[in-house]
Structures are given as C-alpha cells and as structure tokens.
Amino acid sequence: MKKAIKLTLAVVLMLSASSLFAQKFGRINTQEIIVAMPETKEMQTTMESYIKELQDQLESLNVEFSNKLQEFQKNFNTYSEAIRDVKQKELQALQGRREEFEQVAQQDSQKKQNELLAPIIEKAKNAIDKVAAAGGYMAxxxxxxxxxAYYDEATLTDIAPEVKKELGITDAPAPAAK
Structure with missing residues (x-):
C-alpha cells in the first residue's frame, strides 16, 4: 500500500513538473506592431494637419507681434511717454498671449495624440491577447x-507574425537591389 502511494506521488510530481516545462512563453515588440498598423499612419496624418493648424495660428500671432514691434520701433521717438508706455504694455501682453498659446498648443497636441493613439493601442492589445490565447501561451x-532584465530568445516564441496577420498587416517586400 505504501509502495502504491509513493508510486502515485512520484507519478503526480513528474506530471506536474513536465506540465510546468510544457508552458509556452512568447515575446512581441508592441511598438513595432503599432508602428506597422495602418491606423497609425492615419493618426500621423491627422496629427500633422492638427499641428499645422496650430502652427498657422502661432505664426499669425508672431506676425501681429512683429508688425506692432516694428511700428513701435519706427515711431518710438514720435510717441509721447504715455503712448510709449501703452504700446509697450500692448507688446508685452501680445508676447504673453503668444507664449501662453504655445504652451496650450503643446498640451493640446499631446492630448490629441493620446486620444488618437488609445484605440490603436487597444486594438493591438486585443490582437495580442487573441493570438496568445489561441496559441496557448502562458505569458x-x-x-x-x-x-x-534577461530572457533567452530561443525559449520565447515571437508572436509578431501571428499578431500582424490578425491585424491584417502585410510586411512590404524589400526593394530589389539594382
């Protein structure tokens, strides 16, 4: 009886140890997947036009500031002290608006990029989850x-090709050498 229990215990330990070694681990470069997604290219186009719009508005403020500064410098000697003070305050206020606009524009562009990138990241994550679950990967x-800190590349399966397939991404063929 004791022999049977010991034998059963040994078999259970061997099975659990072998099942531990049978676990599959994968690796993926998520950044590479996201960059390859067509949605990312669309996002970049949208961001470029958004940033261009902000730059145009900033340029408008710069032109206004430059024109007022030139007028101030040109007429400096003809202005009375009171008008000079008013014009200097106008220039300082305009410069303050310009600086504030730059800060707000930078924050807005970052916010816009995050808003546009969130669904792309989510789509990539869902594809990775789907491929990992279908492939039986433990991690x-x-x-x-x-x-x-370290991983043995040979023991991890690169699941990028399956994820790209799931997302409908086809790698462009390398250009032929001339």
Missing part, C-alpha cells in the same frame, strides 16, 4: 518596454 513579454 507574452513585451520587448519594446525594456523591462525584462
């Missing part, structure tokens, strides 16, 4: 974050 490590 998938993101190599783009650099948070892994």
């Amino acid at each position: 998938v490590f993101d190599t783009s974050t650099g948070s892994l």
